[in-house]
Amino acid sequence: MKVSFIKAILTTVLAAVPCFALAAWNMDFQAGSTVLANDIRDLHVIVMIICVVIFIGVFGFMFYAIFKHRKSVGHKASNFHENTTVEIIWTVIPFFILAGMAWPATETLLAMRDTSAPDMTIKATGYQWLWGYEYLDEDIQFYSTLTTPKGQIEGTEKKTENYLLEVDNPVVVPVGKKVRVLTTANDVLHAWYVPALAVKQDAVPGFIRDTWFKAEKTGVFRGQCAELCGKQHGFMPIVVKVVTQEEYDNWVVSQKKKVSNSELSVENIFVAGTD
Amino acid sequence: MEAAHAHEDSHDHAPPSGIVRYLTTTNHKDIGSMYLWFSFTMFLVGGIMALTIRSELFQPGLQLVRPEFFNTMTTLHGLIMVFGAIMPAFVGFANWQIPLMIGAPDMAFPRMNNWSFWLLPPAGMLLIGSLFAPGGGPGAGWTMYAPLTVQQGMGMDLTIFAIHILGMSSIMGSINIVTTILNMRAPGMTLMKMPLFVWTWLITAYLLIAVMPVLAGAVTMTLTDRHFGTHFFNPAGGGDPVMFQHIFWFFGHPEVYIIAIPAFGVVSQVFPAFARKPLFGYASMVYATSSIAILSFLVWAHHMYTVGMPVEAQLYYMFATMLIAVPTGVKVFNWVATIWKGSLTFETPMLFALGFLFLFTLGGFTGLVLSVVPIDVQLHDTYYVVAHFHYVMVAGALFSAFSGVYFWLPKWIGKMYDEKLGKIHFWTSIIFFNVAFFPQHFLGLAGMPRRIPDYSLQFADFNMVSTIGAFGFGISQVFFLYILLKAIKSGEKAPQNPWDGADTLEWTHLPSPAPYHSFEEAPQVK
Amino acid sequence: MNNETRANNRLMLKKLVVMSLLMFGFGYLLVPLYEKICDVTGLNQVVKADELVNTQVDNSRLITVEFDSNSRGGLWRLSALEKKKKVHPGELIEVMYEIHNPSDFSVTGQAIPSYGPTYASKYIKKLDCFCFKQQEILAGETKKLPVVFVIDSDVPLDVHTITLSFTIFEVEGGRTSSAEG
Structure with missing residues (x-):
């Protein structure tokens, strides 16, 4: 061109x-x-x-x-x-x-806007102030919260490379597959935004919305909540790890073990960041 | 002119002095001045909030304020600048200039005029006072999207109340302006002979009457959702949070033009005056402004490309939005054609008008970029949008307001400002404005969301530059206050018409300063 | 100002006041208008049974329907017993959702359906659904909640996957302690 x-x-x-x-x-x-x-x-x-x-x-x-x-x-x-x-x-x-x-x-x-014929579907739910993910095809669900230590935010520790863009449980997807992302929210509006994947979709409480991406190469892609959602709006990043199909399959197996071991509830999640 | 003088003397009731004069005045000049001073005060208050925001963003990490206070600052900065500073500033211009420019003795409803001004200070105090409300000030952004507004403390209610009052004031002011323009013109002043500034205000006033009530409705729904158990925006009760955005932007998009159109009017007076040449394409200016106003009702959802509208709706809003570029382009071309082959001089009003033209066009370009849905999906709610609307609102509306103040100050106070200081004000403003806001385009492209108190390390450099620019811009405006006070105190005496090319009634028929009562005997317009 | 101008001004004032009052009303009118538009275009769904128009089963096509659920608040848990199902357009389908209330009081909830992609709501005809009325879940109860639907045979050819999602909200004042309930 x-x-x-x-x-x-x-x-x-x-x-x-x-x-x-x-x-x-x-x-x-x-x-x-x-x-x-x-x-x-x-x-x-x-x-x-x-x-x-x-x-x-x-x-x-x-x-x-x-x-x-x-x-x-x-x-x-x-x-x-x-x-x-x-x-x-x-x-x-x-x-x-x-x-x-x-x-x-x-x-x-x-x-x-063509979300038809996806290879897999992930639901991203915005909470104040973290993201919950659910793999609809695999029965995997987990929460993803900021891991940047408070000290780095308050300035008592040195800030590291992925300051504010690091989470405990990243979203893992296979490379070259069409991933459909459903978004919804638990409380107020949020938006699921990963610049390098060209995805931004508002998450509206009570309703689902959909969007999609198909990563062309493996790597880690970082984004943030893009719709003002209260005091920790700046502290609920999104991390998407694109891996090979094989690595993905292994990850799915390990996740299924984990899920069966622990009952997840948003109430007992420690929200990192401030306060 | 003689007639006006004679009338000045025949008026036995000289204005009462002191605060009583201003509390009870029904004189359009007094009220105009009060609007302008009020708006400048609010501009400084909103500016302090902007600098609080920029200080926190000077470096990554949380240094100065807590995130919830940061949200309050972004919210109140937006509301105060839009409703407290820019809108009242142009209403101030309207009050001063419309009767002078159409040869009317005063506004159509002088007592209502007094009320519409005196509603503003309580509303402003409510907005600022909301900071001290239990639960903190409003932190849901100036757009007040549901359902975050439902979670806010009492500050939100104070804000809603303030918006009701501000809306009432705007509607009363607009009714006054429309009636004055339609009913009180001097004989011979046909609609198509009116100065363009008057035309732009006629269109703006209609826009205000049409959309301010809709905003009032939207915030009333928020209020009843908060306290009276309605479910307009609550999905649990069958409502939809996205509906708030539709109603808000049905108001919000015309609001952008409510701010911009009077600004177009001011520069359309300034360019011919300093080019010594009539405005190019007067009629097409009127038509372009009217079509912008009408189109502004049809494009509101381009603020909401990421809420998940059907793709057909997105396409419609994209095409309609692009269409607005046509009349806007016509205006820009007309202004350039106005100065083309003129005999230009560059006094401060002209400099600010040229600054407006240059920067507003840049804001128009980024608007064109944002109208393209796929690009907007990437840039929505990032600093690119922040940069875009500051180019339109600060470089557009504010620069035009500065241009207007320098232009009409001699007529208002009968004294000249210091030309050298005015030029310094212009150059510091335009340079620091660009230092503050141009880098924000890059921040947005790289993906920095707006309304965040802290950011990742990749955004550090441009944020630092932006903060430095913001402080420079802020200081320039304090300097502007000094220029004004100096002119009022010790400015040189202004002649009746200090500008060669200015030919509207206030310059041709009235001395400087304009007498307290003018055009009691309507002038004859050829 | 002479009397004629004064009278004209008054008339103008009245017209403009009426105009602004009408616009205030218009703001409120946008609510039903928006719902109506959503209704006609099938964007948001009214919580009532759809009428079945086309009962022709199209055996040549299979559409994957995913069943999703969201439980607002941490109290209870709504889940679909089947995560997905391949169905023919026109075929009558019944699926089960299940809700568990782990607390020691009964809770009343209302479920709201939602569809991905949004325009799919036009083609999913719900004949019976637990979302048509409020559901009271007793303390400790696990309740099965049925949905009966047909995918309209007019569904566009490029639709291969549809997500049917329910979000259950607690109804205000819907909690009663087990002693009373």
Whole structure:
């Protein structure tokens, strides 16, 4: 696609500016690990290019006027105040630009919302303030809470790499499988958001919603609750571990043992974080 | 002009002095000034809250405030800035300018005007007072999504009450404005001859009358859900939490334009004045503004792409939202065409208007990015959205308000501000604004959720930059207060029309400062 | 201000006040309107029996129906006895949910159905369901709760999996101690 070519140019230009090249100053989406995440990034590049072109057009005129049509260089004001042709042109042209944008956007959106034919289904339930997961096909359920020690949050200990993005029980899924995620909530609204998987779905108490992802590579992907849900809204991360099918099967076996050993209840979960 | 002078003398009741004057005044100029001072006070209060937020976010970790207090700060910062600072500021402009610009002696309902202002201070105090309520202030965000609101303490009730009062004040103010514009114009001032600022307020006032009651309804439902056992938003009783969002954004999206449209009006007066050239495309400006207002009722659910709407609905809202870019684009092109081939000078009002044009357009671009559903799903509720609406509301509405204050100050107080200081105010504001908010785009792209008091290490650098910018921006606004006070105390005397290209009635027919009673004899408009 | 303007202003005031009152009413009207729209488009489901339109069984297709449950609050536990079932569109299906109340008082609850994907609610026709009325669960009781439904034969071809989910809420004031109950 053309887009990747233009992206290459943009990257080169940005990399030429020293401070932009530093990894810590990440100025783009997190590296995507699903097809959708990459489609969204491409869409974003298309829209940004349109914006840059319009930017140059509009502000080219504006800055030209600012520098050349000023009184201090002796420019005399003209008196025109309408021009029907120009006005029609700049009303109509944006329609076409927008239609050009809407087309790929619609395609991606339809793909994004197509939750049919999943390989497996996981239900994520938002609680104040942790996530509960249930593997509908496997009869596995567990809670997933923040493990960052209080000392790191309060500043008495040094913060480690995955500060605020680490949990006791991550979601484990096999690579290359379409995973459908049902979301719901126990108390107030939450949202299940993992940037690298291009998934964000509100969790609404009393109702289920669905979304999906299909991770293209193994790895650990971290996200957070994205809908204000009370005082510890910032302290209920999501960690998704994408593993090979074999590792996943082993994990399922070990989880089933665990579940039979302990009755889980949200009441006796210790909520990490503050207070 | 002579007529106006004569009337000034013939008025035997000079305004009473001191606090009584302001408590009892029905004069549109007094009320306009009170609105403006009230809004500036609330702007500083909301600013302190913003700086509390930014201080906590200076570094990862919890240093200054507890998370629940942080939530209260984000909530009240939003409510105070929207309802306490920006909206009253433009109502202040409307009070001062509309009668002057259409040649009316005062507003249509002077006594109601007094009430609609004096409702504001109690509402503001309720909002600030909610911080000290048992159970803490409201912490559910300025959007007040159910069912989190049901869990809040008494601060939420105070907030709801404050919103009722603010809504009542807005509706009364709007009724006054609509009636004034439609019934009190000077002979010869046809609708299509009105200055664009008056047009934008006519449209805004209708929007306010249409949507403020809906907000009142939404918060009343929240109140009865909290205390009287109704189940509007409670699934256990057959309600739906998502419905609150639909009702809220039915108000909330037009509200964005309630804030933006008067701002469009102000800069549409400023550009021609400093380009010494008439506004380009006056008629298309009127039509574009009206279509933006109408379209704003049809796109509310683009704030809710992640709640799980059917895909057909998402597509509709995406297309409708993109459509708004067309009239908005027309306005931007018209402004650029207005300064094109003009004879430009760059006094402070013009600088702020150009700053508005530049930054508001950037906010428009990010709006275009967000209109695309798949991208929005990634960016929704992240700092990208925070950056987007601050470009629209601060760089849009606030810069336009600054432009208006510098522009009309000579007419209001009869003295000039210090041009050099004004320019410093502009440059510090625009630079620090960008330092504060531009990095937030990157934070959002990288996935930092909004409304969190603490964040992971990858977001540390840009947050630090943003906080530094926010403090610079805050200090610039204290400097603005100094500029104002200096102008009032020792500004040079202003001529009747200090701006070459300004040609509306207040500049052509009235001396500076505008007399306490003006246009008692309506001017004849050609 | 002359008298004519004054009268005009009064009239305008009345019109605008009426307009704002109407809009306040409109805010409330959005509630039933929203429910109506959801009803027509089948987004949210009213808690009542559906009418069966098409009884033709389509043996050529199999749809996986997942049965999910959520128990609001930590008190009790609602669960489906079967986690999933493959069904033909048009076929009459009965499944069982089970609820256990471990406490020493009886509790009344109301279940709310929900569907994934949401538009699937249009095609699941519930003929009988424990969600149609409130359920009282006695102290220590384990109760079986039936759902009888048919998947409409009009279900789109790309639908392969449907989740039927129930969330059970405690009804306010629905607790009675075992001594009284």
